[in-house]
Every structure is written in structure tokens, then in C-alpha cells.
């Protein structure tokens with residue numbers, strides 16, 4: 001099997017790559033990544049010399065390049081994770097999200113379609129998406145696979161659009177596809193622009209913890225390796241043309257999560273002064289979705305998946321990883337990161 005994984009140098013992609021390289025030594029795994037600010041080959045240092053792994057630097061929006069790549073390797077399967085992924089960046093630069101997330105996905109779909117034409121019944125295009133396509137929940141209810149799409153941010157609109165194109169190619173060209181929509185991930189190797197790694201870094205460097213609005217926004221958190229396990233299961237056992245929701249059964253209001261994070265950090269760092277004192281309520285994110293929560297009963301019943309760690313365990317492993325990988329964090333937070341930080345939080 002020649003397997004293309006896009007976005008493998010990013011946060012979730014690197015955990016997916018590691019899992020596939022190790023669990024399926026007979027697959028040739030090709031990691032295609034443009035190495036944007038979010039892509040980091042350091043995330044894959046431990047497996048870069050495996051004989052079944054190859055890295056290809058390239059941009060999914062470059063149609064000619066993508067067509068040539070598919071002609072050369074004739075990928076049997078694609079797991080597509082490459083994307084612009086941060087909501088705040090989508091608010092300041094929506095076009096970049098449309099280009100990568102919509103046009104990039106389409107260029108992969110076109111190349112896949114052209115490579116396999118009518119002979120694609122044993123091939124697979126697996127598109128990794130987000131629960132944000134469903135919009136925002138009120139105080140109750142859960143996102144099901146049948147919940148209508150209602151995206152509110154340029155990021156979620158671009159992901160929703162890419163999901164629609166994948167389904168449209170499935171219907172129009174009979175392309176075998178799978179889609180999964182997952183809740184908020186956390187864990188090692190996450191870029192410190194997202195809530196948990198940003199706040200870990202700020203606690204370490206004694207910076208303020210900028211909580212948007214009143215902090216009463218709710219997210220459903222999943223440990224990244226549990227997402228990688230779900231992707232593996234869906235890729236191998238999912239029903240073609242189906243969608244699977246993946247979630248942690250683990251809802252937290254932001255402010256409560258931040259307090260748990262502060263407590264765990266204080267214990268691990270042996271701090272006498274509470275990091276909670278660093279909490280600062282700041283201007284809200286425009287169009288901020290109130291609540292996300294996933295009904296993951298379909299993947300649980302059909303594929304037997306459920307999260308393998310509790311939130312407290314996953315958070316503790318995550319904090320330990322950042323504490324033990326300070327050079328990784330330092331490399332990332334020097335240079336361009338400071339410009340982003342100053343612009344976003346000034």
C-alpha cells in the first residue's frame with residue numbers, strides 16, 4: 001500500500017504518521033507537508049529513519065505538483081490532514097484558509113480521481129475534519145453525524161466547504177471516501193497558539209493567561225493519540241461514504257479547564273504562588289462559538305472506539321511533555337511567533 005498522509009509534520013498528523021509507520025511496516029507512508037509555521041519536522045525526529053517512511057515537502061494547492069506526485073506514486077490511500085487550523089488566524093486572514101482548506105483539498109481530490117478513474121473501488125480518500133462545521137450548541141444537545149452544517153468562522157466555513165467537496169466527489173465521480181469530524185485535541189507537539197499549549201508556555205514564562213470573554217465557552221477535549229487511534233480504525237474499518245464523529249465525552253468550560261491546568265502546573269513546578277493569578281479576561285473572539293460537544297456513539301458502537309485516557313491523565317502527560325521538551329517550545333516561540341503573539345494579544 002502506498003499511503004499519502006498530508007499535514008504529517010503538524011500536531012495531529014505527526015501522531016498519525018508515527019502510529020501508521022510503527023503499526024503497518026508493510027505500508028509505504030509518504031508525508032506531504034508544506035512546512036508552514038505549523039509544520040515541524042522535529043515532531044517526527046524519532047521515526048524519520050524508518051524504511052517505510054518518506055517525507056515530501058510540497059504545497060497541496062500546487063495542482064501540477066500534486067498531479068505529478070499522484071502519477072509517480074499512485075497512492076492507494078490518502079489521509080488528508082493538511083490545513084490551516086487556527087480560528088484566530090482565520091479571522092485575520094480568511095483567504096489563506098479558503099486557499100489551503102478548500103482549493104488544496106480539491107486539488108488532491110482531482111489528482112486522486114484522475115489517477116484511478118473508474119478503477120477506484122479498492123482505493124480510499126479519508127478526509128480529516130472538525131466538529132466546528134456544525135456551528136455552536138446552546139447549553140444542551142450534542143453534535144451528531146446528521147446535525148446540519150452551520151459554520152461561523154472562516155476556518156470552520158472552509159472546513160465545511162472541503163467536507164462538501166469530498167462528499168460531492170463521492171456522489172458525482174463515485175470516489176470512495178470517509179470523513180471524520182473531531183472535537184478539540186490536546187497533547188504533545190501542539191503549536192502554542194491553541195489554548196492548552198499557549199497557556200502552558202505562558203505559565204512557564206510567567207506571562208498573563210488571556211481568557212477570551214467571560215471564559216464560559218465550552219469545548220469537548222480529546223487526547224491526540226486517541227484521535228490517531230480513531231483515524232486508524234476508521235481508515236481500516238469505516239464504512240465507505242460514511243461520516244464518523246469523534247469526541248472525548250469530556251466537556252469543559254474554558255475557565256474551569258484553565259484552573260485545572262494552573263493547579264497541575266503549580267504542583268509539577270512546585271510553585272507556592274498560584275498560576276491562577278496570571279488569568280486575565282480579555283476581549284472576546286469575534287463570532288466565538290459558545291459550545292461544542294460530540295455524540296461519539298456511532299464510532300463507539302460500530303468500531304468499538306472510546307478514549308483510552310481520562311482528561312486528568314492526558315493533561316498530566318501533556319504538561320510533562322512540554323516540561324521535558326523546553327528546547328522544542330523555545331525554538332517555536334522565538335522568531336515569527338513573537339510577531340503573531342504581539343499582534344493577537346496586544
Ligand code: NAD
Pocket residue numbers: 006007008009010011012013032033034035036037038039040058059060061080081082083084085086100104128129130131159181182183184185186191
Ligand atoms: P496543524 O496546524 O498543527 O498542522 C497542519 C499541518 O498542515 C502543518 O504541518 C502544515 O505545515 C501543513 N500544511 C498547511 N498548509 C499546507 C499546504 N498548503 N500544503 C501542505 N501542507 C500544509 O493542524 P492540526 O491541529 O494538526 O490539525 C490537522 C487536521 O485536523 C486539520 O485538517 C484540522 O482541521 C483537523 N482537526 C484539528 C483539530 C484540533 O483540535 N487541532 C480537531 C479536529 C480536526
Ligand code: DAU
Pocket residue numbers: 085086087088129130131132182183184185193194195196198210211212213217218219254285292
Ligand atoms: O473543535 C475542533 C477545533 O478545535 C479544531 O478544528 C481547530 O483546529 C482547533 O484550533 C480547535 O478550535 P478552538 O477555537 O476551539 O481552539 P482554541 O484552542 O483556539 O480555543 C479553545 C477555546 O479557548 C476557545 O473557546 C477560545 C478560547 N481561547 C483560546 C485562546 C487561543 C481563549 O480563551 N484564549 C486564548 O488565548
